[in-house]
Amino acid sequence: MSISYRVVPRSRSKMSMEDKKLTGRLFLMLSGIVFLIGLFYFWFFIATANINNFWGFLRGQNGKEATASSSFNALPSPPTLADVPEFINKKSFNIKGYSDPGLKATLYINEMKSGDTIVDSSGNFLFSDIKFPTGSITLYAKVKNSKEQESSPSKSYTVTFDETAPKLTIDKPKDGEKFTDPSPFYTAEGSVDEDATVYVNDHQAGLDADKKFSIVLNLKEGDNFFKFKAVDKAGNEVIIDRKLVYAKP
Numbered sequence: 715m716s717i718s719y720r721v722v723p724r725s726r727s728k729m730s731m732e733d734k735k736l737t738g739r740l741f742l743m744l745s746g747i748v749f750l751i752g753l754f755y756f757w758f759f760i761a762t763a764n765i766n767n768f769w770g771f772l773r774g775q776n777g778k779e780a781t782a783s784s785s786f787n788a789l790p791s792p793p794t795l796a797d798v799p800e801f802i803n804k805k806s807f808n809i810k811g812y813s814d815p816g817l818k819a820t821l822y823i824n825e826m827k828s829g830d831t832i833v834d835s836s837g838n839f840l841f842s843d844i845k846f847p848t849g850s851i852t853l854y855a856k857v858k859n860s861k862e863q864e865s866s867p868s869k870s871y872t873v874t875f876d877e878t879a880p881k882l883t884i885d886k887p888k889d890g891e892k893f894t895d896p897s898p899f900y901t902a903e904g905s906v907d908e909d910a911t912v913y914v915n916d917h918q919a920g921l922d923a924d925k926k927f928s929i930v931l932n933l934k935e936g937d938n939f940f941k942f943k944a945v946d947k948a949g950n951e952v953i954i955d956r957k958l959v960y961a962k963p
Contacts, residue, residue, distance in 0.1 A: 790817055790865040793839070793857045798871040801948035802846060805875075809841040809853070811868070817857040822867070824851055833857065850874040876948035881907040884942055887958045894961045898933045902940070902956075910944045933960035 793813035812833075813819060819839045821828045824847075833839045841855075854870040884904040887893070893900055902914060905926040912919045912927050919929040931940065938958045945951040 789863050790814060790857045790859050792866045793817075793819055793833075793855050793868045795853075795855055795868050795871065798853070799873060799948075801874050801876050801946070803875070803877045803948040803950050805846050806843050807846055809844060809855075811839055811855055812837050813839060813857045817859055819855055819857050821853065821855050823847075823853045828853075846873075846875055848875055874948075876946065877950060879950040879952040880910040880944045880946045882910075882912070882942060882944040882952045882954055884954055884956060887940075887956055889956050890959065891957075892959045892961060893933065894963055896963060898935075898960060898962070900931045900933055900958065900960070901928055902931055902942075903928045904942065906944045908946055910946045913941075913943045913945075915941055931958070933958065935960055935962055 791814070793811050795809060795811040798809065799807075809821060811819065815833050815835050815837050817833045818830055819833055819841075820830050821841045821844070823844070828844060829841050831839050831841055850872055852870055852872050854867040856865050856867055858864045882904065883906070884902070886903050887900070902919075903926070904912070905924070906912060906921070907925065909925070910921075912921065914929050914931070917929065919927040921927050931938070936959065938960055940956045940958065942954045942956060943951055
C-alpha cells in the first residue's frame with residue numbers, strides 16, 4: 715500500500731500583503747517614537763536654556779545690586795603712620811603716612827582734629843609743622859573719600875615731649891689724669907640717669923641694668939682726648955670732654 719503526500723504552496727500574494735501591513739505598522743511605530751524623542755529633546759533643551767537664562771538674569775541683577783551696594787558701602791582702609799617717635803624734643807614736628815591716592819587724611823591729637831592734607835598720587839601724605847603741647851599726647855589719623863565715607867583710625871601712638879638732656883657722669887678718667895702702665899689699654903667708666911646711648915669718640919659703650927658703662931680705650935703716648943656723649947630717646951644730648959695723659963714706664 716503506498717501513501718502519497720502533496721505539499722500545497724502558500725499563497726505568495728497573501729504573504730506579501732501581511733508582510734507589507736506589518737512593515738507599515740512597524741515603520742509608523744518607529745516614526746512615532748523618533749518623533750516623540752525628538753520633540754522631548756527639543757522641548758527639554760529649549761526649556762532648560764530659558765530657565766538658565768532666567769536664573770542667569772536674576773543672578774546678574776542680584777550681582778549688580780550686590781556690587782553696587784558693596785561699592786557704595788565700602789569704607790576706605792585705615793591709613794598707616796610712619797616713623798612716629800616715642801619721644802620728641804621739639805615744639806613742632808612732622809608726621810608722614812601712607813594711604814590710597816586722592817583721599818583726605820586727617821590727624822587727631824588727644825582726640826581733637828589737628829589738621830588735614832590730601833594723599834598724593836604716590837600714596838604719601840605729610841602733616842607738617844604740627845604744634846606739640848607740653849607733656850604726652852596720643853595721635854592717630856583717619857582718611858575720607860569723595861563720598862565723605864571715613865575710615866577707621868590708624869594705629870594710635872603716644873608721644874612724649876622731653877627737652878631735658880640726660881645726666882652723664884664720668885667716674886674715670888678724671889680730666890688731665892696721668893696714666894702710667896706698660897699696657898696702653900685703659901678702661902673708662904661712668905653712668906647716666908636714664909635710658910640713653912653713650913658714645914666715646916663715636917664708639918658706642920654698652921649700658922648695664924644699672925645704667926653704668928665701661929669701655930676700653932687704646933692710648934697713645936702723651937695727651938689723649940676723649941669726647942663722652944650721651945643721647946636720650948628724644949634726641950637730647952650732653953657732651954663731656956676728658957684729657958688723659960699716657961706715660962709709658
